Amino acid sequence: xxxxxxxxxxxxxxxxxxxxxxxxxxxxxxxxxxxxxxxxxxxxxxxxxxxxxxxxxxxxxxxxxxxxxxxxxxxxxxxxxxxxxxxxxxxxxxxxxxxxxxxxxxxxxxxxxxxxxxxxxxxxxxxxxxxxxxxxxxxxxxxxxxxxxxxxxxxxxxxxxxxxxxxxxxxxxxxxxxxxxxxxxxxxxxxxxxxxxxxxxxxxxxxxxxxxxxxxxxxxxxxxxxxxxxxxxxxxxxxxxxxxxxxxxxxxxxxxxxxxxxxxxxxxxxxxxxxxxxxxxxxxxxxxxxxxx
Amino acid sequence: xxxxxxxxxxxxxxxxxxxxxxxxxxxxxxxxxxxxxxxxxxxxxxxxxxxxxxxxxxxxxxxxxxxxxxxxxxxxxxxxxxxxxxxxxxxxxxxxxxxxxxxxxxxxxxxxxxxxxxxxxxxxxxxxxxxxxxxxxxxxxxxxxxxxxxxxxxxxxxxxxxxxxxxxxxxxxxxxxxxxxxxxxxxxxxxxxxxxxxxxxxxxxxxxxxxxxxxxxxxxxxxxxxxxxxxxxxxxxxxxxxxxxxxxxxxxxxxxxxxxxxxxxxxxxxxxxxxxxxxxxxxxxxxxxxxxxxxxxxxxxxxxxxxxxxxxxxxxxxxxxxxxxx
Numbered sequence: 129x130x131x132x133x134x135x136x137x138x139x140x141x142x143x144x145x146x147x148x149x150x151x152x153x154x155x156x157x158x159x160x161x162x163x164x165x166x167x168x169x170x171x172x173x174x175x176x177x178x179x180x181x182x183x184x185x186x187x188x189x190x191x192x193x194x195x196x197x198x199x200x201x202x203x204x205x206x207x208x209x210x211x212x213x214x215x216x217x218x219x220x221x222x223x224x225x226x227x228x229x230x231x232x233x234x235x236x237x238x239x240x241x242x243x244x245x246x247x248x249x250x251x252x253x254x255x256x257x258x259x260x261x262x263x264x265x266x267x268x269x270x271x272x273x274x275x276x277x278x279x280x281x282x283x284x285x286x287x288x289x290x291x292x293x294x295x296x297x298x299x300x301x302x303x304x305x306x307x308x309x310x311x312x313x314x315x316x317x318x319x320x321x322x323x324x325x326x327x328x329x330x331x332x333x334x335x336x337x338x339x340x341x342x343x344x345x346x347x348x349x350x351x352x353x354x355x356x357x358x359x360x361x362x363x364x365x366x367x368x369x370x371x372x373x374x375x376x377x378x379x380x381x382x383x384x385x386x387x388x389x390x391x392x393x394x395x396x397x398x399x400x401x402x403x404x405x406x407x408x409x410x411x412x413x414x415x416x417x418x419x420x421x
Numbered sequence: 422x423x424x425x426x427x428x429x430x431x432x433x434x435x436x437x438x439x440x441x442x443x444x445x446x447x448x449x450x451x452x453x454x455x456x457x458x459x460x461x462x463x464x465x466x467x468x469x470x471x472x473x474x475x476x477x478x479x480x481x482x483x484x485x486x487x488x489x490x491x492x493x494x495x496x497x498x499x500x501x502x503x504x505x506x507x508x509x510x511x512x513x514x515x516x517x518x519x520x521x522x523x524x525x526x527x528x529x530x531x532x533x534x535x536x537x538x539x540x541x542x543x544x545x546x547x548x549x550x551x552x553x554x555x556x557x558x559x560x561x562x563x564x565x566x567x568x569x570x571x572x573x574x575x576x577x578x579x580x581x582x583x584x585x586x587x588x589x590x591x592x593x594x595x596x597x598x599x600x601x602x603x604x605x606x607x608x609x610x611x612x613x614x615x616x617x618x619x620x621x622x623x624x625x626x627x628x629x630x631x632x633x634x635x636x637x638x639x640x641x642x643x644x645x646x647x648x649x650x651x652x653x654x655x656x657x658x659x660x661x662x663x664x665x666x667x668x669x670x671x672x673x674x675x676x677x678x679x680x681x682x683x684x685x686x687x688x689x690x691x692x693x694x695x696x697x698x699x700x701x702x703x704x705x706x707x708x709x710x711x712x713x714x715x716x717x718x719x720x721x722x723x724x725x726x727x728x729x730x731x732x733x734x735x736x737x738x739x740x741x742x743x744x745x746x747x
Contacts, residue, residue, distance in 0.1 A: 238716060
């Protein structure tokens with residue numbers, strides 16, 4: 129029981145980071161960003177490469193410092209990539225929704241091949257920045273995962289506050305409710321959408337910085353994270369921020385429960401079946417507001 | 422007797438007019454060029470073109486559903502894969518001849534398209550896309566984790582249809598027939614109804630069209646042709662494994678159809694030939710090939726929203742008119 133509680137929370141924290149940005153971008157602009165998983169991939173690899181580069185410099189041996197620099201480099205790159213992707217690829221194709229889907233798919237494919245070409249197709253390992261293990265309720269797990277949970281809770285709270293309180297957050301909500309009316313009252317909708325894509329990239333970048341250390345990274349991992357973000361968003365409701373946070377934790381506990389009760393290989397199918405049932409019974413998701421016309 | 426003769430002659434003259442027109446001329450030229458490929462005697466080239474022809478049917482089947490009926494599916498690999506699996510199983514375990522196995526496999530694909538279509542038609546837009554994607558992924562995982570039909574390894578070592586060149590003409594016949602039938606469907610009354618549903622579903626409903634039935638018909642027709650291409654694909658590579666269900670195949674269909682131009686059917690030919698030949702010609706560049714390919718893909722999608730076929734044909738037509746002095 130304790131295992132389900134702890135590992136479910138960890139899984140939920142990861143899913144919340146992944147799904148929040150995905151849901152935000154869909155809710156604001158109706159943009160289905162298939163490169164979301166690729167953002168995770170590229171951040172993880174930039175962090176890995178920067179660590180590799182910095183540790184070859186003789187003076188730098190303090191690992192947390194090296195990791196910190198690498199994390200800053202990775203996060204700023206992914207936010208830049210997000211902005212460039214929006215301006216260069218999504219904005220011109222916004223009129224046709226299938227265009228955005230296609231171009232972001234091509235983008236994800238591009239990043240996968242880029243990582244393979246610049247690095248190599250093998251799997252790599254990033255040393256966790258928080259060393260050792262933690263024992264909680266009689267369960268021992270890597271301390272890095274505790275950092276993930278704390279980081280996720282702080283970030284999700286900050287982003288939620290940002291969207292509900294700040295001026296930019298208010299314009300984000302205005303655009304998601306009615307883009308034309310928002311434009312009429314003088315909100316720069318392109319700017320708002322770019323900001324939401326950047327926030328989304330930042331969140332998924334943080335997911336990579338917090339979760340990739342201690343795990344193996346390979347060029348193909350992007351698709352798996354994309355699928356997770358997808359499923360949570362559908363479950364919680366497309367474009368609903370509280371929905372995707374709630375959905376992330378429910379899904380986290382559900383997958384952990386299946387891991388323990390049935391078998392880990394089966395737990396990959398269960399989220400998909402949940403999505404399918406959800407789509408058929410309540411297509412707008414748990415807390416989704418947008419009605420289907 | 423006389424009447425039959427007359428009819429035949431008028432058909433022939435209509436054919437001649439069509440063949441001399443711009444579109445007809447291009448089509449015939451391409452068809453003759455295609456049929457001449459095996460005469461070069463290059464087995465490698467023939468193999469690539471066979472793959473391109475099979476993928477053409479697959480992309481066109483997606484185009485029929487998405488371009489004409491407006492139902493964007495991300496799970497077309499489900500139809501492709503189920504038909505391939507059933508075909509392989511019948512050839513391998515029952516010993517059925519390949520042409521019979523194609524029909525059985527395609528039949529299963531149609532049944533599956535109905536099974537997927539009925540629940541998914543309650544969904545619209547991105548929800549429909551994700552629903553179909555989820556179906557394909559469930560099938561993928563079921564076949565990957567299950568032990569039936571060969572489990573993870575799948576079914577391999579199927580008998581060959583014939584020599585490469587015999588296979589080439591069989592595939593070419595299937596492709597031409599499928600494309601003509603699909604084009605005839607979209608030009609028929611059914612096609613008009615599907616376009617009406619795509620453009621304004623409420624309006625179509627109000628005009629007395631039973632939209633649910635027609636959307637299901639579109640799903641089944643699309644599943645039928647995706648099934649044919651899946652069966653041919655498996656017979657061509659003589660093996661099948663759970664990878665045929667992966668989302669990548671669904672996206673290949675989408676990409677090929679949109680490179681050529683959505684809602685054209687014929688655009689799929691341009692798209693899939695461009696796609697297959699390009700990835701094959703870039704192969705000598707090893708690691709860089711897929712990177713260049715991905716970059717080209719982004720550029721094509723970004724800068725040609727109507728696909729590459731129609732704008733290109735427009736330019737050629739202008740040139741043609743100038744040559745003829747109009």
